[in-house]
Amino acid sequence: MAGIRDVAKLAGVSTATVTRALRDEASVTPETKAKVRAAAARLDYVPSAAARALSQGRSSLLGLFVPDIVNPFYAEVAQGMADRAAEANYHCVIASSHLNPERERQLVTSLHDGTLAGLAATTVGTDESFTSALTGQRGPLVLVDRRPRGIRAPLVRTDNRKVTREAVGQFFAMGHTKVAMISGPRDFDTACQRLSGFRLAYKDAGLPLRDEYIRHGHLGEAGGLAAMRELLALPSPPTAVFCFNNLVTVGALMAIRTAGLKVPGDISILAFDDMSLFPLVDPPITAIAQPAYQMGRAAADLLLRQLGGEKSPADVVLPATLIERESLAPPGFN
Amino acid sequence: MAGIRDVAKLAGVSTATVTRALRDEASVTPETKAKVRAAAARLDYVPSAAARALSQGRSSLLGLFVPDIVNPFYAEVAQGMADRAAEANYHCVIASSHLNPERERQLVTSLHDGTLAGLAATTVGTDESFTSALTGQRGPLVLVDRRPRGIRAPLVRTDNRKVTREAVGQFFAMGHTKVAMISGPRDFDTACQRLSGFRLAYKDAGLPLRDEYIRHGHLGEAGGLAAMRELLALPSPPTAVFCFNNLVTVGALMAIRTAGLKVPGDISILAFDDMSLFPLVDPPITAIAQPAYQMGRAAADLLLRQLGGEKSPADVVLPATLIERESLAPPGFN
DNA sequence: TTGTACGCGTTATCAC
């Protein structure tokens, strides 16, 4: 482990010159630079990240906080963020909470020690103790996908309401009248927005919406499965269902399969969030795709801009797109 | 941003005592501890990670290097690793190279500055320049899934050969005689091991293996798609195919679908690596599942043990299991 | 253009 002093000695210059030479500053003679570089190379010298971070008061790590890194949506966000970060010589610390609010709070808190220069987060927890933990972060904060109540920070999101309204409209265009939604937790703004789009689509169609066709509070496979079961058990079950997110969709599909029903013959399905395997599912699933990778890039970008001095950048709204496959059909279709 | 000096002053003790009190060392009076804790809490004091890392000569970050974080296999490894790391108060830096060897080398090199206390890696690059980059790492190194040539480090893996031999044996038990394999790069030890298991299964069945039934060098969806196309174009195409990994399987399935063929009627498929959506694919895909989460935990564990002073821990071999679904059937089955 | 010297915030060593 050679230090800057060793390099300085070997190159016959001062440590200050070593720093400057290695940063390729204009104030250093080409010859001096050459000497220093040679010495550094010979000693396998790499400046210590810790010393640099301490000296500069800022690390070169960006944090990404997600509910579940195994969910491909967040994995893609992570990839986008890491790529953008790398362009600015930052690395990416990813923390995933397994959808566990308690663990989420712990993780965020444990990163308040300056490990991170900035933090991008998609959170699940909604209580006060959590949001305050989030704002305890030293550097800039950016929100991805959803904004918890009471937190002021730039947000990267898609236009949930608009795209949902249009996509769900397809159900009605096909002649469905009994359309249900498996929605997320009531205190998620994304759930509210998608639900709002869903209601608008009903309104556009001039149809009444029954309360029992909206199932609140579901997240993850288990939630989708349970919600779909309830829906199927209704006296007058829906003929089409809009699923709040990718995992909920998976759970819903399993419930349908277990019940011996067929998609889209017995029931049509529309998913929010695409998955790479949706084209291979029986049947291929029609989905609203969010530009996850771009969202990750945008989040990193927002962070980098704040680190660069920009005060409070505006929210970034990216377009989501409907990908039509084969899980939608007119009611009673065979 | 209160520092340790502020806390010391407010508590009326020295900085050394602050450290000791906050670490709950036995050599500090309960009263002193209480004073210090109160002061720290009042000032929102959090020890600086950078200063601590510099002082201790070691960060509390573990690195995980994967080819593609969007691949759920690696995402699960990451989750396992992060969970185990958290138990020891470490965080996890994840770097993903998009299967790009050049980027891979850059990333690894850029982390040689002591950012990481230890590194776990699954690599794709195989040339000398890369392997040497890998060993330039300051702390301990652990390999996951596969070991590049010429690198000495503990490895976490599954018993590829054994499980492949058994699983592929099912093809023959069902009466298949024309069984192909879409294999990975020749210089991957995992590819060699799985290929070896594949050959053994042929041997067990007492059948001859045609060279054209082995397609080397494929990785990712595009590779699987191309390889399957070639296989289908053969004068005597196989009736069963074993796929080297999950993404290759996805590509292969797409090629089969595009060709208008049916699984398993026209062709049986066995995948290495499971995916959460495989049960929902048409048909549900039979797969060999590696315990990805456990592998991640094991990798972190190996790293932590080395950080704890253990010299060179032995490799960890975890069991993989065959998950039978519906993509296998006797040849000519309808 | 280059060198000197100090600060960054902790932890560890020693002395008390």
Next chain:
DNA sequence: GTGATAACGCGTACAA
């Protein structure tokens, strides 16, 4: 049990 102080390794005024 507690305090003073020297590292840790780099960046950067400021001086030369």
